[in-house]
Amino acid sequence: MNTFGTLFRLTTFGESHGAAIGGVIDGCPAGITLDLDFIQAELDRRRPGQSRLTTARKEGDRVELLSGVMDSSCGELKTTGTPIGFIVRNENQHSNDYDDLRDVFRPSHADYTYYKKYGLRDHRGGGRSSARETISRVVAGAIAKLCLRQLGIDVKAWTQQVGDIACERDWTKLDLSLIESNDVRCPDPAIARQMEDLILQVKGEGDTIGGIIAGVITGCPAGLGEPVFGKLHAQLGAAMLSINAVKGFEYGDGFAMAEKRGSEVNDQFKVDSLKFNEECSDSTQRLADDKHHSTFNFQLSTTTNHSGGIQGGISNGQPIPFRVAFKPVATLLRQQETIDIHGNPVTINPRGRHDPCVLPRAVPIVEAMAAITILDAFLLNGKSNNFKFQN
Secondary structure, eight states: OOEEOSSSEEEEEEOTTSSEEEEEEEOOOTTOBOOHHHHHHHHHHHSTTSSTTSOOOOOOOOEEEOSSEEEOTTSOEEEOSSOEEEEEEOOOOOGGGGGGGTTEEOTTSSHHHHHHHHSOOOOSTTGGGSGGGHHHHHHHHHHHHHHHHHTTOEEEEEEEEETTEEOOSOGGGSOGGGGGGSTTOOSOHHHHHHHHHHHHHHHHTTOOOOEEEEEEEESOOTTOOBTTTBOHHHHHHHHHHTSTTEEEEEETTGGGGGGSOHHHHOOOEEEEEEEEOTTOOOHHHHHHOGGGGGGEEEEEEESOOTTTTEETTEEOSSOEEEEEEEOOOSOOSSOEEEEETTSOEEEEOOOSOOOSOSHHHHHHHHHHHHHHHHHHHHHHTTGGGTSOOOO
């Protein structure tokens, strides 16, 4: 289960304290121009050591593309349609920081569950369960974004809440151009400062804190999603819940709809445009004549978007807003009680370099998983026959 996706598929490999993190992307359309600066910029948004709010681990996180790309006649790097292999080398591991934890199950980590499943575990930063694995997702997500860009589909995410400090929930009331204007990646500068202060306070106490990342997918055409068990929101949920520390996913009005009545949240349709066949120019007559109803196409939108752009598991053409809940990081830089592999009680006082809050660095990961999911749904739906990629 190290592969995600059906047609656009990502297989990841590597551990936090191994030689490298890497992946193989299969099913990427041929002829896509790859902007290496854009891919690296996406990795830079995820990399450690980027601000005082994140872990102090220093990694360049430079991606190396090994296959599936070639220089075109015009000097651009393009995909060939074959598997794209890539690696990002680990450069700054401090494995000795974990020597005291070799035989200890850290509270709320994957140590115990990995041990019960495999009979052994990598105590150095969690090995495969480390969030460093998400490097591969960001690379694949960047390539997926470059594909979606040609289709007019955009994915954005931001920090919406840290602890009990939250910005406006309605994304249409936010200036999303400000997401990258602060270290916490919140589009409300005043709220961002409060979030930063809280994170630094928690960090100084050797503690951690969770929060919520919000996102929105715009430009998504109607018709994406595969009923019954491949519903688009189910695929997005699976993508988000596969990210380290994620505890919840909702789209549209989500759990708030549980308190509402149908009359409050039903999304009413309106006609955006009509396209008539050439055989009849009188649109009024055509609309009035039932026998001709099958000879025109219409595009609908909704006056509200409580459903979150998805109905019956299929996109309806409206924006898809969603929220992802993250728990606090499990590693505390303070004393904790736990159990070792022999069943003995142990007191630990972990060392190492850890994020007091994962949200700022998780924003590009959330975007990446959304982009991968939407591109996969697009290809699975056969939409490449209707929306041609620019070769």
